[in-house]
Amino acid sequence: MNEHLVAVCTSAVMFVATLCRSTFGFGDALIAMPLLTLLLGVRTASPVVALTGVLIAILVALDARAHVDWRAARDLLIAAAVGVPLGAIAVKVLPESAISEGLGVLLISYAIYAAFPGSGPRLESKHWAWPFGVVSGWLAGAINASGPPVVIFAALRHWDPQRTRATLQAFFLPLSAFVAVAHGATGLWTKQVAVLSATSIPALVAAAYLGRVLNRMVPPDKFTRIIQIILAGPGLLLLLTS
Numbered sequence: 001m002n003e004h005l006v007a008v009c010t011s012a013v014m015f016v017a018t019l020c021r022s023t024f025g026f027g028d029a030l031i032a033m034p035l036l037t038l039l040l041g042v043r044t045a046s047p048v049v050a051l052t053g054v055l056i057a058i059l060v061a062l063d064a065r066a067h068v069d070w071r072a073a074r075d076l077l078i079a080a081a082v083g084v085p086l087g088a089i090a091v092k093v094l095p096e097s098a099i100s101e102g103l104g105v106l107l108i109s110y111a112i113y114a115a116f117p118g119s120g121p122r123l124e125s126k127h128w129a130w131p132f133g134v135v136s137g138w139l140a141g142a143i144n145a146s147g148p149p150v151v152i153f154a155a156l157r158h159w160d161p162q163r164t165r166a167t168l169q170a171f172f173l174p175l176s177a178f179v180a181v182a183h184g185a186t187g188l189w190t191k192q193v194a195v196l197s198a199t200s201i202p203a204l205v206a207a208a209y210l211g212r213v214l215n216r217m218v219p220p221d222k223f224t225r226i227i228q229i230i231l232a233g234p235g236l237l238l239l240l241t242s
Contacts, residue, residue, distance in 0.1 A: 007199045009039055010048065015203035017049075018056050022211020023218065025064070025165030026147040026172070028056055030107055033143050034100075034238040042099050044193060046091055046143060047183040051197040052204060054180055057173035059208035067166035069159075072129055076150055076171050079133025080140060081178060087141020088182040094142075100238055103143050107235025110148045123156040140179045146172065165215075 013035045014028075021028035029049050036045035091099065132153040140146035150171060154164040183189060 006039065007196060010036065010196045011200045011203040013039070014052055014200040015207045018052075018204045018207035019211045019214070021056055022060050022208045023214045025060070025168050026151055029053060029143075029145050030110075030147055033103060033145060034107065034235065037100055037103070037238065040192075040196075042091060042143070043188060044190070044196075047180070047188040047190075047193045048196050048200075050140075050176060050180040050183055051193065052200050053172070053176035055201065055204055056208065057169060057176045059205070060211075061169035061173050063212055064162075064166035064169050067162045068170045069163055069167045070170065072126065072157075073167050073170035075126065075129035076133040076136065076153070077174055079130045080137030080146065080171075080175050083134045083137025083139075084141035084175070084178055084182050087138040087143075088179070088186045088188075090138075090142045091183075091188065092186055099143055103145060104235045104237075104239035106139070106145060106148060107238070108232060110152075111232035111235065113152065122158060123153070128153060128156070137175070140175055141182055146175060146179075 013032050017028035017032035020026075020031055032049045032052075033045060036048060039045070040048070132149045136146040136149040139149065147168075150168060151164070154167070159167070
């Protein structure tokens with residue numbers, strides 16, 4: 001596949017991923033990573049998704065900032081900072097097939113969890129943010145999949161949709177920047193990563209705007225079901241092709 005076609009395909013994937021993030025508050029990396037891993041390989045896909053994730057987080061956070069739970073976002077972020085370097089190292093030392101298969105299992109597991117809303121226990125203590133944050137950071141550093149642990153945390157804390165969407169953006173923005181820097185420090189930034197990230201910017205901006213419009217149209221009770229469908233497909237695809 002020539003470089004131009006790779007760039008077009010990357011932009012198309014990032015458009016769909018950003019549209020999901022802007023509409024529902026998360027899910028961009030969980031869509032982009034399986035598809036871009038198949039196209040580019042983990043060591044290129046991971047830093048591309050991390051760099052573009054910084055811009056996505058800025059665009060979405062500006063719209064949702066009024067509903068942020070700042071204390072929860074702070075605790076999750078501090079905990080995630082512990083896990084990110086470990087995840088970035090894992091990208092360098094683990095076989096790509098193991099990481100790809102792990103991501104596939106993660107996506108399918110989350111889709112199954114999402115199929116049974118309200119089935120988990122209620123977390124009364126705010127201190128649960130720490131273990132969930134560490135796991136989220138590890139997944140962010142390794143495969144840019146920081147969303148599931150913190151989304152599950154929010155669900156088990158019984159946050160309302162607005163609080164969930166807004167607080168996740170306050171968490172994702174600095175985390176995305178930290179992950180991008182960690183990737184650069186471990187040598188994952190390349191010319192191809194820079195070019196693909198830059199050429200995806202128009203798609204990111206367009207998807208962020210469209211997602212803001214769609215967010216106001218999607219009924220809250222349909223949120224979980226839509227996310228379940230979105231995540232199960234890439235997970236199965238990644239497992240079948242690993």
